[in-house]
Amino acid sequence: MNCFCSGTRRKDVGIESSLGSNSKTKVKRAAATSYSFRELAAAAKGFNEENLIGEGGFGKVYKGRLSTGQLVAIKQLRLDGETHQGNREFVTEVLMLSLLHHSNLVKLYGYCTHGDQRLLVYEYMPMGSLEQHLSEKKPLSWRTRLMIGVGAARGLQYLHCIANPPVIYRDLKSANILLDSNLHPKLSDFGLAKLGPVGDNTHVSTRVMGTYGYCAPEYAMSGKLTLKSDIYCFGVVLLELITGRKAMDVTRKHREQSLVAWARPYLSDRRKVTQIVDPLLERNYPLRCLQNAIAITAMCLQEQPNLRPPISDIVVALEYLASESVSEVSRHRQRSASPPRQSLSPSDTQTDPH
Numbered sequence: 001m002n003c004f005c006s007g008t009r010r011k012d013v014g015i016e017s018s019l020g021s022n023s024k025t026k027v028k029r030a031a032a033t034s035y036s037f038r039e040l041a042a043a044a045k046g047f048n049e050e051n052l053i054g055e056g057g058f059g060k061v062y063k064g065r066l067s068t069g070q071l072v073a074i075k076q077l078r079l080d081g082e083t084h085q086g087n088r089e090f091v092t093e094v095l096m097l098s099l100l101h102h103s104n105l106v107k108l109y110g111y112c113t114h115g116d117q118r119l120l121v122y123e124y125m126p127m128g129s130l131e132q133h134l135s136e137k138k139p140l141s142w143r144t145r146l147m148i149g150v151g152a153a154r155g156l157q158y159l160h161c162i163a164n165p166p167v168i169y170r171d172l173k174s175a176n177i178l179l180d181s182n183l184h185p186k187l188s189d190f191g192l193a194k195l196g197p198v199g200d201n202t203h204v205s206t207r208v209m210g211t212y213g214y215c216a217p218e219y220a221m222s223g224k225l226t227l228k229s230d231i232y233c234f235g236v237v238l239l240e241l242i243t244g245r246k247a248m249d250v251t252r253k254h255r256e257q258s259l260v261a262w263a264r265p266y267l268s269d270r271r272k273v274t275q276i277v278d279p280l281l282e283r284n285y286p287l288r289c290l291q292n293a294i295a296i297t298a299m300c301l302q303e304q305p306n307l308r309p310p311i312s313d314i315v316v317a318l319e320y321l322a323s324e325s326v327s328e329v330s331r332h333r334q335r336s337a338s339p340p341r342q343s344l345s346p347s348d349t350q351t352d353p354h
Contacts, residue, residue, distance in 0.1 A: 032098045033110030033121070040064065040112050040119055044074050054129070056175070058089050058191060063124065071124040072109060079116055089191030090118040096190040100163060104155030106178055106188040125186065127179035130237075134174060134244050139280035144183055145241040146293070146322040151185035152177050153315045156234060159193075160227050160311045168194045168225055172233035173214050173247065174240050194225060213247030213258060218305055228305035234314070235300025239263055242293060244278030260301060267298040289325050292317075 043064030044051050054061035059077040066072060077090050090111070097108035112119040127133070130148060133140055140148070152172075159167040170192040178188045216232035219225055236247050239259055247259050256262045266272045273294045277285070296317050302308050 032094060032108060035110050035112045035119070035121060037112050037114035037117055037119070039067065040074055040121065043067075043072065047076060054175075056189065064121075071126075073122045073124050075120040075122070077118040077120070079118060087118060090120065092193060093120055093189075093191045096167065096193050100159070100167065100190075102155060102158040102162075103184075104151050104158065104186055106186045122188070125178035125188075126181050127183060129175050130177040130179065130185065130240075131174035131246075133179070134240055135246075137280070139244065139278060140183075142281055142285035142289075143322070143325050146289075146318065146325055148177065148179070148183065148185045149238055149241055149293075150315070150318045150322050152187065152237065153234065153311060153318055155185070155187040156230060157311045157315050159187075160230070165195045166227060168227060169230050169233070170194055170225065171211060171214075172230055172237060173211050174237055175211075177237070211247070213260075216305065217303060226305060227311075228308045231300050231308040231311065231314070232305070234311070235297050235308075236260060238293065238297040238300060242278065242290070242297065243276050244280055264301070267294055267301070270294075286325060289321050292321055296321075 041047065043066050044062040045064075047060075047062055051062040051064065052060055053063045053073065059075055061073055061075045064072050064074045077087075079087055094108065094111050097105070101107075106125065107123040109121045109123065111121065156169060156172065159169055169187065169190070171189060172187070176187060176189045177185050179185055214233045214236045216229040219229045219232075236259065239245075240247060243259065243263065245259050245262075248257060249259070250257055263276050266276045270291050273291055274283075274287070277283075277290065296309075296314060299307070299309050300314065
């Protein structure tokens with residue numbers, strides 16, 4: 001832990017490493033700033049409840065403004081004295097986000113260690129989490145949902161295919177997909193991430209951790225973690241995007257509390273798929289695009305992990321669906337434009353933010 005001990009205020013700590021000797025993306029030096037506790041407490045106004053923007057299993061997240069004027073998100077981890085789980089999450093998060101850099105991963109600016117305090121400082125994501133948006137009465141459009149799915153898949157593709165050794169996210173869920181002001185998605189919260197199997201190994205054995213409703217069945221039963229465990233989680237997120245429902249919702253009838261269990265009978269019947277679509281969309285989606293999105297989701301949720309597609313194939317498929325969806329809307333606008341042959345302006349082909 002010496003490499004994470006607080007030194008002078010705002011000291012830059014370089015982590016010279018790469019994710020493997022044969023890494024496709026070498027990381028020669030990544031800097032994480034060490035902040036003083038006093039500075040972060042002032043930024044978050046004494047961690048006042050008014051600044052609270054989120055809460056998870058390991059701590060609370062506050063909105064803060066640094067002395068430079070920069071808005072940030074500050075996570076104050078809850079330490080477990082017996083298991084040291086909060087401290088392990090802290091170390092894992094600092095290491096992972098110091099070494100991994102992608103436009104669909106949240107940026108880590110720095111951290112603080114002060115006595116029993118462990119704090120992480122991230123870029124501020126003003127539009128909150130995907131989970132929050134799916135629970136709002138004002139729905140995300142079909143195209144926006146597809147683009148969020150594409151962005152999340154690209155982030156996962158970076159972890160699985162570019163990082164070497166690969167990284168198993170292990171806690172992919174709508175609450176951990178954060179959105180910037182343009183609804184551009186970024187994966188966050190890497191405290192449970194694990195380096196994937198290398199060489200002849202097929203899996204990583206670990207204590208089962210994650211969020212109920214997202215956990216792959218084989219991992220929940222055996223503790224054997226693979227890249228395909230993440231694919232199952234991603235399938236649940238796709239299902240949330242399509243249906244607007246939570247992965248687990250105890251307020252619903254018993255048979256409908258588990259999203260996957262409720263939706264599975266519909267996934268294999270193209271004639272019934274419209275019955276599970278978020279009613280807030282009011283049928284504003286191309287039917288063929290919906291059917292193909294359902295097919296991708298069903299493949300991700302296969303019970304047998306070897307039948308689930310790799311993330312690279314999922315990215316290609318979702319990118320195609322997103323482009324097709326934009327073309328469908330553009331053609332519809334062109335047909336309804338007045339006069340009939342009036343050309344579209346560049347802005348008409350942009351994905352609307354809502």
